[in-house]
Amino acid sequence: MPAMTRLFATAALSALIALPAGAFQLDPRFTDADGDLIADIPEDESAWLDPATLVFAYTPVEDPAVYVDVWQEFLDHLSEATGKPVQFFPVQSNAAQLEAMRAGRLHIAAINTGGNPIAVACAGFRPFAMMAAEDGSFGYEMEIITHPGSGIEELADLRGRTLAFTSETSNSGFKAPQALLEAEFDLVLDRDFSAAFSGGHDNSILGVANADYDAAAIANSVLTRMVARGVVSRDDLVTIYTSDTFPTSGYGTVHNLHPDLQDAIREAFFSFDWEGTALQAEFGAQGETQFIPITFEEHWSVIRQIDAAMGVTYTCN
Template sequence: MSLLRSMTCAAMLAATMLAPTLAHAEFKLDPRFTDANGDMVADAPSDPAKQLDPDTLIFAYTPVEDPAVYAKVWQEFLDHLAKVTGKKVQFFPVQSNAAQLEAMRAGRLHVAGFNTGSNPIAVACAGFVPFAMMAAKDGAYGYEMEIITYPGSGITKVEDIKGKKMAFTSETSNSGYKAPSALLRTEFKLEPGKDYEPVFSGKHDNSIIGVANKDYPAA
């Protein structure tokens, strides 16, 4: 059973790039982790010898269009983290959700901002312990769905997507697929795979460029 769970976690990590349908499989914490208090996240190792104490803490944010820009955005947080821990803190740009997950699973990544959709996989397979979420200064948080198309696509209202391709980022992404597909289902009765064909570009900017190049009717 332990081997099966480890194989499932490996499949989950691969699913972020190769097999999106596996991302919906039910899974438990990887057997390398314990959860004595039943809070559904990994406990810190009880054996001090198994606890990491790196000289430099590595931080990575979910893959974005321009990692260099986000390095500056996170600088105040990194400075604060360095101050309270007394350690050096380094921002590490990642190119994919799978790379970020695998880095934390391997112990090379210590603090991270995962996208919402990757959180369950990060918790189960990489031992990630969520403790905060991003919000506006007034405490508001959430998503606003925007659908884009190009002139002449034949799409002038949401219902016109029916029978066409719709670009998303990846099936494990909340903002890039889970949330918008749920809104399309509940608000417009449009089922993915039935009423329209979801295709996955990998990143938000890829979807925008794809629409501009007329590779996708909408995104």
């Protein structure tokens, strides 16, 4: 299983742009001849995957069952574009998603923001798209939330309390808040506050709303969707910190999928008509109405810099 080794942040997030990104490396089983930081498609055609059924997984940030119907119209479009049936794979964890891709059982995926580097480095993930608004703007913010009556009114009040994170591969659910809290507010995990790991943004949000957690670091895009669906009331939550904007989940394919399939899948993302679909109903609540082209090298630069500041390295076993 891919494992992540972390050290603490040593620089403020506002200064991360000056940090080198050269430390990012792919697992030795991949090549990157063109230097774009993602795995090349194998030259040996015998290494190409050409499955009878394509498998798609959405990032496991919320109840996977909710998204079977949300994605169905898009998957039908994807099936028409590729000439193959497409199956929705309701993954329960980031680790399960990466393992499925490494094993060749997952071909197309949405990988959460913080998980993109490890998916690229260890699973041969080739991201090419991201959701965006009609004007091309994109992104979400990390929020630290608490509940009314918690006694936490500002970040300093987290001292001696428990902060819920999602998982160690999550950007807004762990890496960014840990870096920010230590570098900018001198709040150090295990010294000034303790951590709980909920396993997902929805779990963290519901845990705070029900006062199971003192506070939590979450992606506000998930919160927006949960409020829109009536899963949680905004009145049960108080935001005490909002970050700068980060890129959203990256959509892409496994590196050794047949090149013709990769081309057809890419085209399907950009030709999908969102109007009147369940996808529009779900993600339109947070202003996302289309897929736009992205590159891991450019759009995930700030995430790699956060990893570098935290001393994150990946061991792909």
